[in-house]
Amino acid sequence: MLNSITELLPPHVSDFVQTFPTVDIEKLEEVRMRIGQPIECLFSSKPIYSSALFSEEDSVYFLNQLSQYSMYAFEEELQKGYITIQGGHRVGLAGKTILENGVVKTIRPVSSFNIRVARQKIGVGEKLATELYDQRMGWRNALLIGPPQTGKTTVLRDLARIVSQGTKKIPSNKVAIVDERSEIAGSINGIPQHELGTRIDVLDGCPKAEGMMMMIRSMSPHVLIVDEIGREQDAQAILEARHAGVVVMASAHGRTYEEIAKRPVFKRLLELNAFDRVIELGRVPYPGYVKRVRLANQVATG
Template sequence: MQSILNLLPQHVEAYVTQAMKTNKSIEEIRLRINQPVECLFSNKTLFSSTFFTEEDANMFLNQLSAYSLYAFEEELQKGYITIEGGHRVGLAGKTILDNGKVKTIRPIRSFNIRVAKQKLGVSNKLVAELYDGKNGWRNTLIIGAPQTGKTTLLRDLARNVSTGTATIPASKVAVVDERSEIAGCMNGTPQHDLGSRTDVLDGCPKAEGMMMMIRSMSPQVMIVDEIGREEDAQAILEARHAGVVIMATAHGYSFEEIAKRPIFKQLLKEQAFDRVIEVGRTPYPGAVSKIRIPSLVYQR
């Protein structure tokens, strides 16, 4: 958290620090010009009595960009900046377009600081379910609603696969991190522990990145977050045909719900995944609620 607090205007830092003394598990800090500071915790939301001002916003932007906002043009096109510790600052305001695509955001009126928290060991109980001693790691899809801990679980799986155990050999892992959420890279360097045999392609579209990693890094296991486009599905099937194990996440509320979507219906019928894991926020983010075996539903 200190890397976040160091960037905040003094009165905002004081408020957030005080709020964290009496509340645990802060998840987001939202800053909107001429509005109270909003702190979202796992079980409640708090608002400051003072407002976040235009001057505060300018100071915060200067801190974020080290007084060189133009150096962050690529990040501005994506709508977020990743800072030390893997925390991500989402941005909103007036978009400037170039040939129909977002060139930058100016002025920026809102910030959403998403607090990154690596939970080491959260996937440990899944290892026995996802590793087949005869055939190796199983192709796995993790589904859950927003903020249920899908990425947290996937991140720790990457670490476990890359590190191995006393009875499971370490594997070469490739992470295609389109939104910089799995590894939380800063200047290309992961801020989270993904194990010693993991290579990260940061900020690259998933479908293109999967093919790049297969050609360049010869991974045994590929990790991708939030699949959902047709090109993602095709890349996953190509990776499977190349003998690469896929571990991925997707937004969804249940196996039955995602199975109705055309892209996932195709992937499930093609038996792209050996296990589908449903996760929830209780008793902790990334907690497994159900483990499904798609082949029992989609028989060839």
């Protein structure tokens, strides 16, 4: 599974990553490389460092591998600050930004890389699916919340698969994914790298609000899935989807229902009954653990 990562790394970095036993590799979350610093491998939030440093030459090597020696064709990815590679893994980039008319044009030089290991956990959304599906009413609108690395995207991905494929008790439905950061489907050239079923349409790399409206108009989905909402434009698009009769499943950063209900964008969505359920996720005992499912028809106050 990590071959698509290790084959791009400088040899000594690849060797370091592959020294870990298989049982540990299965828990690998990130590989971080910073010029002048040891390589960091993050296992279940516990970092382990190499004895060797990551050099400027290593950075150039890795960039050439990522861009296939065509930095000109790589400019769009540098502008976004990340690139999705084979297998759905995402490489975040940081360094010196170059602005044009106040907008980031590129990052040159790149001094830091963060490879987030993508793992599809088949079945992680099944228990939640029974909560979100009603035999009489169908799928419920849901907002998944949690701090970073609590499995929001992983659970959304599996819910997309379940809605698309169906189960013995749940019929399959058309699903549209607006994947602005290429994390849910992990698409390469528009083709999802994860197992999502046959009734999935993905709009990759498109801003969420615009993408939601495009999908509603062009793909007639039954369920619309979008990751990490938070802007007013996102809220308006979700309300438009609801008015069009489309079920929305989304995620957002937040620790509790009460916390997000105080933010203006989410307060409005909850007041207007955009979601039927708010699901709080946690990392313990595992990422994607459902801590609490709240009815979303009453806004928390105080």
